[in-house]
Amino acid sequence: MKNLNLLFICLIISVFTINAETWIRVNQMGYLPADVKVAVLISDEYLDVNSFKVVGVGGDEYVLNTLSQCGAQDSFSSTARLDFSEITSEGEYYIEANGAKSPVFRIGKEVYRGANEVPLKYMRQQRCGYNPVIGDSCHTHDGRLVLSGELDGQKVDVTGGWHDASDYLQYLTTSANAVYQMLFAYSQNPGVWADDYMSNGDKGSNGIPDILDEARWGIEWMLKMNPNDSTFYNQIADDRDHRISGMPNLDTVDYGWGEGKERPVYPCIGSPCGLGKYRNESKGLASSVGKFCSSFSLGAEVFAEIDSVFAGVLAAKAENAYKVAASNPGVCQTCSTVSPYYYEEDNWSDDMELAAIQMYKATREGKYMRSAVDYGRLEPVTPWMGADSAHHYQWYPFVNLGHIQLAMEGDVKVRKEFLRNIRSGLQRVKERAGNNVFMNGIPFIWCSNNLTVAFVTQAMLYRKMTGDNEFKEIETAMRDWLFGVNPWGKCMVISLPETGDYPRDPHSAVYDQGKIRIDGGLVDGPVYKGIYNSLWGIRLRNVDVYAPFHGSAVYHDDYCDYSTNEPTMDGTASLTYILGELSKGE
Numbered sequence: 001m002k003n004l005n006l007l008f009i010c011l012i013i014s015v016f017t018i019n020a021e022t023w024i025r026v027n028q029m030g031y032l033p034a035d036v037k038v039a040v041l042i043s044d045e046y047l048d049v050n051s052f053k054v055v056g057v058g059g060d061e062y063v064l065n066t067l068s069q070c071g072a073q074d075s076f077s078s079t080a081r082l083d084f085s086e087i088t089s090e091g092e093y094y095i096e097a098n099g100a101k102s103p104v105f106r107i108g109k110e111v112y113r114g115a116n117e118v119p120l121k122y123m124r125q126q127r128c129g130y131n132p133v134i135g136d137s138c139h140t141h142d143g144r145l146v147l148s149g150e151l152d153g154q155k156v157d158v159t160g161g162w163h164d165a166s167d168y169l170q171y172l173t174t175s176a177n178a179v180y181q182m183l184f185a186y187s188q189n190p191g192v193w194a195d196d197y198m199s200n201g202d203k204g205s206n207g208i209p210d211i212l213d214e215a216r217w218g219i220e221w222m223l224k225m226n227p228n229d230s231t232f233y234n235q236i237a238d239d240r241d242h243r244i245s246g247m248p249n250l251d252t253v254d255y256g257w258g259e260g261k262e263r264p265v266y267p268c269i270g271s272p273c274g275l276g277k278y279r280n281e282s283k284g285l286a287s288s289v290g291k292f293c294s295s296f297s298l299g300a301e302v303f304a305e306i307d308s309v310f311a312g313v314l315a316a317k318a319e320n321a322y323k324v325a326a327s328n329p330g331v332c333q334t335c336s337t338v339s340p341y342y343y344e345e346d347n348w349s350d351d352m353e354l355a356a357i358q359m360y361k362a363t364r365e366g367k368y369m370r371s372a373v374d375y376g377r378l379e380p381v382t383p384w385m386g387a388d389s390a391h392h393y394q395w396y397p398f399v400n401l402g403h404i405q406l407a408m409e410g411d412v413k414v415r416k417e418f419l420r421n422i423r424s425g426l427q428r429v430k431e432r433a434g435n436n437v438f439m440n441g442i443p444f445i446w447c448s449n450n451l452t453v454a455f456v457t458q459a460m461l462y463r464k465m466t467g468d469n470e471f472k473e474i475e476t477a478m479r480d481w482l483f484g485v486n487p488w489g490k491c492m493v494i495s496l497p498e499t500g501d502y503p504r505d506p507h508s509a510v511y512d513q514g515k516i517r518i519d520g521g522l523v524d525g526p527v528y529k530g531i532y533n534s535l536w537g538i539r540l541r542n543v544d545v546y547a548p549f550h551g552s553a554v555y556h557d558d559y560c561d562y563s564t565n566e567p568t569m570d571g572t573a574s575l576t577y578i579l580g581e582l583s584k585g586e
Contacts, residue, residue, distance in 0.1 A: 021548075022047065024082070024095050024102035025489050027480040028500035030111030032585060033088040036476045038081050039095050039102060040437055040485055044548065047078040052097035054084045057104060062087060070437040074487070074551025079437035103484075103501075109585035116185075116579035117194050118496055119572045122520035123178070123214050124201040125510065126162040126569045128170060128221075131248065132201030133516060138248035139168065143236055143265040144257060147273055147335075158236055158265055161221030165568045166508040168248050170236040171334050172225055172268075173343055176291035177397045178573035179218040180354075183298045184401060185576035186211050192583050208306060211576060219299050219314065226292055229320045234288050235266040238275070238337045245509045268332045276337040281344070284330015290351030293321035297358035315362060322359050325352060326371075339536060343393040349378035353402030357409060373414055376406055380421040384443065384451060386428025389528070392446050398454035399574070404461050422462050426471045429455055438486060439477035444553040446563060449492050449525030450571035452478050456578055464581075479578070486526075487549040490557065493575065494567065495519040505542070505559045507566035512559050521567025522575055526553040535563050 022043035031037045041049060049069055054062040066083040073079045082095060090108040094101055125133040129140065145154045161170050162178065186193060186209065193209035199216065206213070225233040237255070244253050252259040264275070268288045272279045296318035303311040329348060336342040356372035359365070384395045406418040433441030442451050459475035462468065477485065482492045484500065491502040495517065503523050510516050532538065532554050541560045549555075555564045 022078075022098055022100035023489060024097060024100050025485045025487075026095065026102045026105045028103060028105060028484040028491050029115070029497050030106035030108065032111065032582070033090065033107060033109060034586070035085070036083075036473045037085045037087065037107075038083050038473070038477065038480070038485075041078070041080040041082055041097055041100065042076045042437070042487065042549075043078040043098070043100075044075070045077050047080075047098050049078070049080045049082075049098055052082045052084075052095055054087050054093055054095055056089075057092040057094070060089070060091075070435055073435075073437055075549065076487075076551075081437055111585075112579060112582035113585065114194075114583065115496055116192060116576060116583040117196075117210065118493070118520040119522070119575045119579065120197075120210055120214050120520065122494070122518055122522075122567060122572045123162065123182075123569065124197070125516070125518050125521075127160075127201055127217060128163055128168070128248070129160040130200055132197075134247065134249055134510070134514070136249040138251060139236075139263060141257075141260075141262045144255075144262040146264040146266060146275060147269060148267055155262065156227070156233075156265055158221070158224045158233060160224060161218060161236075162569050163248060164570075166506075166510070166562070166566050167241050168237060168251060169239070169241055171343065172222070172232075172234045172288050172291065173334060173345060173393075173396065174568075174570035175218055176222060176288075176295045178570045179215050179222065179295040180291070180298055180401070181570075181573045182211050182215040182218075182576050183295070183302050185580045186215070187298070187302060188577060189580040189584065192580050212302065212306070215299070216303070216310075219295065222292060222295060223313070223317070226317060226321065230324070232268040232285070232289050232292060232321075232324070233265050234268040234332060235334050237263040238266075238335055239339050239341065240337055242339075245513075247509060247514050266335050270328055270330060270332060274335045274337065278336045278340050278342070280333035280335055280342055282331060282333045284348065285328035285332050286325045286330055287345050287348035287351050288332040289321050289325035289328065290348065290355040293318050293325055293355035294351070294358045296321060297355070297362050300362065301358075318355075318359065318362065322355050325355060341392065341536075343396065344391040345396045346391070346394045347379060347383070347396070349375045350382070350397070350400045350402055353379075353400070354405065357402055357405040361405070361409060369410070369414075372402065372406055373410070373417075376402060376418060376421070381425045381428065382454075384445075385425040385455075386432050386441070387443055388432075389443050390445050398451050399457050404458075404465075407465055419462070419466060422458060423468075426455070426459055426462060426474075430471065430474050433474065438481060439474045440481060440486075441474075442478070444526050444528045444531075446527055446531060447524050447568060447571060448527060448553075449482065449522055450568065450574065452481060452525065453522070453571060453574045453578065456482075457574065460578060460581055479582075482522075486555075487551065488526075488546050488555050489549075490546075490555060492523055492525055493572075494521045494523070503557050503565055505557050505565070507559055507562045518567060520572060522571040523565050523567050524571075525564060526555040527563050528553055532561075532563055538563060
């Protein structure tokens with residue numbers, strides 16, 4: 001009997017050994033020669049990893065022992081970080097360790113060349129009004145006022161802008177941030193942007209970088225959303241949009257004025273509001289109107305030499321928006337009608353900080369600098385940084401570019417104070433990451449990839465401004481996370497790289513029904529299992545091939561998972577600074 005038991009145990013061990021698997025995750029975009037280069041090994045069996053090989057496709061082979069074993073983590077029995085930073089020769093490589101082999105990747109100065117243009121493809125696909133990707137127009141009847149007292153039902157012209165995600169709602173909150181992010185990306189690296197498209201998004205050259213054409217598309221919509229000095233609109237349509245899934249130019253949702261006709265236009269309201277059961281928690285106007293100001297002001301700065309008349313209009317609009325926002329502190333949230341999901345933005349001082357520093361840059365008036373510093377001191381660190389969780393879009397924008405601008409524009413004392421604040425946020429995320437093999441200290445809330453982009457942006461700018469490389473490894477780790485160094489081995493940007501394992505079944509009717517590939521879209525990214533299991537109407541239509549890699553968080557490349565696999569317009573726009581920097585190959 002004892003021998004039979006021993007045989008049974010040996011058979012069980014043999015089965016688990018045969019079924020055990022090991023994977024090596026690499027950045028599928030590739031690595032710049034001077035990068036910190038770390039691949040991650042994960043295995044569902046115990047491994048004692050002592051060395052690994054970096055093999056050149058041309059025949060070179062390096063045996064390295066520069067690694068750190070991180071032990072059992074989440075659903076994996078063994079994990080390790082494989083550091084091959086010493087390999088700087090350009091070429092194609094793969095990594096081998098303990099019988100596992102990574103995908104082939106490149107090292108070279110050109111690995112990100114042209115990648116900065118790819119997010120703009122998605123932005124063009126998100127255009128409302130005339131959509132150059134579809135070759136047709138949509139939502140041309142927008143819209144009619146709601147929650148506007150005696151003006152309810154009045155027709156207003158707010159056509160244009162971008163759809164927020166794969167639904168067709170439009171929010172000032174995310175659109176203004178997208179405008180600012182693209183303008184900022186251009187201002188930091190004006191020489192890296194192509195001119196391959198016209199202002200309407202059709203193919204062709206018009207003498208203006210495409211990123212500015214895209215930003216202007218958003219700004220011109222924002223001007224419609226601010227038709228006079230006292231009127232600011234915050235949202236077009238609401239979650240009744242979700243009743244029908246289809247192409248935007250075939251949208252037949254009826255909001256009460258006929259199928260496919262006008263959609264509701266919500267004004268900025270400084271108190272809790274909503275048309276149905278659900279009310280938001282608005283308390284002021286500053287979060288939204290402050291965003292009008294900062295985007296208009298940076299737009300005036302960037303377009304000054306391109307279109308001086310347009311820049312003058314934006315400058316005047318920015319000045320008025322600042323006055324209104326400063327007089328109405330508090331958050332102005334979006335509205336839902338049939339579900340409890342809306343953008344729960346809970347901070348506004350960051351928006352006023354950015355608005356004030358932009359006004360200082362425009363006027364050089366000391367009062368704006370003083371106000372920017374005061375607003376910035378109300379929120380020294382963006383609260384999600386180091387936190388375990390947060391509500392949906394609770395701390396937004398996810399990166400505080402007001403701190404960045406103050407560090408760039410302030411005197412020595414202000415510069416030191418806000419660089420310290422910027423550093424504190426990075427340090428909190430690093431501490432939360434602890435011994436995580438992926439160095440990921442980002443909370444897996446809805447749109448976790450957007451937070452990852454925000455972290456990388458903040459880390460890159462901090463390193464650029466200070467020369468301090470303390471956070472370079474985690475900055476690179478979080479960049480690499482977006483391009484495949486994650487448990488699922490998934491690139492989180494559609495078609496980046498073209499040969500990579502990026503989402504093939506994203507939550508998008510344009511892709512699913514229109515059969516149009518939505519290049520450049522950054523998907524939401526992994527969420528905690530608890531969030532995924534709590535969301536309304538979520539399911540999978542395909543077998544979950546990623547099940548072996550789920551731990552505390554899940555990701556599915558599945559059309560029906562709107563929580564992890566839906567591209568977002570604002571997250572995609574936020575990629576432009578990072579990819580603009582990387583495209584230089586430095």
